Amino acid sequence: MIEESDLLRLIEGDCSPDEAEAIQAWIAADPRRARLLDELRAVWSLTGGAASRDWNAVAARERLLHARGLLTFPASKPFQWTVPWPTRIAVAIALAIAGVFSWYVRSSNLPPREYATAAGQLSALRLSDGSRVLLGVASRLTVPRDYGAGGRVVDLEGEAYFAVQHDHARPFIVRTRHGITEDLGTEFAVRAYPQEGRLQVVVAAGRVALRAPARPDRALAMLRPRERGVIDSGGAVTVTRGVVLEQALAWTRGTLLFDDAPLARVRAQLERWYDLEIQTDDPSLDAERVTVSFTTRSADEALNALARVLDVRVTRAGRLVRLTKGDSLCAC
16 A cells, blocks of 8 residues: 555655555556645655655644744644744645545545446436436446546446536546447437447537547547447447437437337347336247337336237236237237
8 A cells, every 4th residue: 555655755766666666656547646746746845855754644734833843832822833934835735635645545445336227217317527417227337436536437337328517637438348438528328238248329419439448548439419339249330420319319308219120129128118028939029120119107008019010919927028929919
């Protein structure tokens, strides 16, 4: 564990090469650590740079007040400042750094916050920087406890719509199993259910960069409004332009829209939205192409609509639904 005293020894050149390399690697892993080092270096310079000073965070205040003998504590009088303003400023900075360092250590050890939705549930969230998230059904968003302090990185499993408060110095990044989405000042939807094996991003406003998990430093595609980008399980990228946002983002309004979609995809979404398990008696049914919309909250009404479109028999027992080729009938 890197302590303040280790950073001070690095500033003073009192580290072995191996120690210095380890501390520099620790600093490079988080932009906040670099800022902390800069602040410590400034305080070290302002207060004389004495190499022998022990900068334990708990006792920093007392030692710095006595630094260079410029502060006195008369026995018969209340505590008094007798130091010039530059040293007072240095003390204030040091106290702030001690608090920041202590907060950083505590927050780094805290588990991230997790927001999850059940089948059929949408959830609206507001992050600490003012960015808004609509979390889709059967989805999970993981947000670090120190979100916004140095970076803004979240992890998504499922589907979500993001309206991001843009900050050039702190990019907003959504990580998924199949790819990374970086905000360049925008509103966008991300879809990455594990069962689908791909990442899909639809941009409503602004721009988005798509990156592969293995090469986060290189953009595979730059998306603009009304464009859809998909990274498949093999890492291939396809971009579709002229997307109809009203259809692509219909789920954010509680509507499911399918345009010539395979039944397998429709079944998966109905399972998530209505908390069902849908089975077919004939695997060839999954290849059937379906154009249909669902605006109802009733699972039975949705199944009845699907039965009419496919001309299949639908039987339901609790959560279990069976689709059977034959006369259209919903026994719900």
